[in-house]
Amino acid sequence: MADRKTPDSTKNSRDLTREPPRIPSRRGPTLAQREQRLAYFLLGPPSLFVLALILFPALWNFWLAFHKVRLLDLRRFAWWELEATVTNFITVFLHHDLWPALRATLLYSTGGTLLALLMGLGAAMMVHRRFRGSGLVRGAFLIPYIAPIVAVAFAWRFILNPRGVLMAGLLGAGILEQPINLLSQRPWAMISLVAFEGWRYFPFDFLFILARLQAIPEVFYEAAAVDGATPLQKFLYITLPQLKLVLATLFLLRFMWTFNKFDDVFLVTRGTAGTRVLTIKVYDFLIGEFNVGAGAAMAVFLFAVLGFLLWVYFKLVMRRAEQE
């Protein structure tokens, strides 16, 4: 998305301030030089924050991954004199549940992303055409996304509890005979987690799909109506192709974020019953074992897998979606 915007942005600004004449002046810097100076001044502080608090830690993480560091070391002695080693990676790769964790991560992020995308598409289709109260419904649909994660996660935990309202309802209606522990029984824990992801993040997809839906020219549908297209045909042959790029982009973004997500898993299922994803493993190494090095190595592994998946996705999906 960002890439495609930049070409016209440069053009705009060229139009705005034409190349100023380079006349040497006794009064100091040229207009262009002053502009450049101002730009660095204004962008300096935000760049510094991002550099110091995101890029630097992310890079330092690589260093930590190649050193045997425990939490206490970082406080006490000259940790920078430690020697490089690959022990952490050996610890990580030989760890008994690395592959189950990778599998759980893939299941969780693919399932959660797809469910949220489908729900977002459904919700957007339902409120696309205005009706009485549609503004209110649109606003209400965003609420799961803006509420504090801790609050909604605990509410879900109580609702899904074996003695909670959901089980009472299902048992009462005769759908189930025995209560199921949806949060700590395989495969229900993963299913609950994916359901939670769909519920919490569909508003994000909904927002962007709705914006794109409203930008589809009405004439397309009029032409189709003239040709005798049914509602389903209109959806399949006009709406969906028009939404292709936004759907592909949303899948990419949300997959990336879900893959990296820690809070939701930690709060909803605590990583039990087949939901121990890679980010939870990072946490286990860091806080559970005070092993900063192994935590960092795990994070590098996470990053590498995500990078590989993104690369594949760009090759296979994004390029095709953008070409059309």
Add this chain to the structure above:
Amino acid sequence: MNRERIERATLRGLHGFGLLLFIFLVAFPFYWMVVASLKPLILLAMNPLDLWLTPGELTIRAFQEVWLQFRFGSYFANSAYVSALTVLLTVTLATFGAYTIARLRFRGRMFLSRSILAIYMFPAIVIAVPMYALYTNFGLRNDLHGLILIYLAQTLPVAIYMLHSYFKTLPPTLEEAGLIDGCSRLMVIRRITIPLSLPAIASVALYTFMIAWNEFLFAFLFLDSPSKFTLSRGIMQIADNVNVSQQLLMAAAVIATVPVIALFLIFERYLVRGLTAGAVKA
């Protein structure tokens, strides 16, 4: 024609049903949260399906207890302080930063505007490991200001991206007129760009507030002493306490949820416009 009529009827039915289902799914957890915070646990445990708010049964004792005994008053103040400062700093820095990227010419501009969103690649948990170590060394770990710095770094890229796509939709001629009339760049920003962009700025402020108010991971990892807890951290604290009932926990959840939803309902129009402005190409 037959097929057309069948599809239309089916769609109408699906539309009504789907709408009700979605509204129920979205609203139910919040409604349940409120019921569980007001109804004594015994009543809810005896009959989990009775979710009516019967006036005689309700009590606000849980709220009083959480607010006074469990110090949620002070957690609320901490959350408010952290969020307010994050919003103030992010909005100020992002407005100037976004203007710079949208309008000024300087070396490295292309690179910056392309890499803003690449920040999303780094998961919070990856940042958390080194930051934990770094903050421990600098004594910033158990400190609300350390938290604010991290929130700033997390919100600035998105805020700059959102504002810069909005600024580019403004006609540059207005600013040129200002420049010709002898305004400096900073005056142009203050007198022309900011007044024209108030809706977008409001939406960035709301977005930043949401992030800072709701943030869980860093608050959970970094804050040790209860006097510094934010609401999210406070809820985790009482959740670990075996003596705390579901009712208390839900009262705390309601306290944490109400302010964001209230602000959202007030500023909703701006948020929706600002979030999607320029992000989705026609």
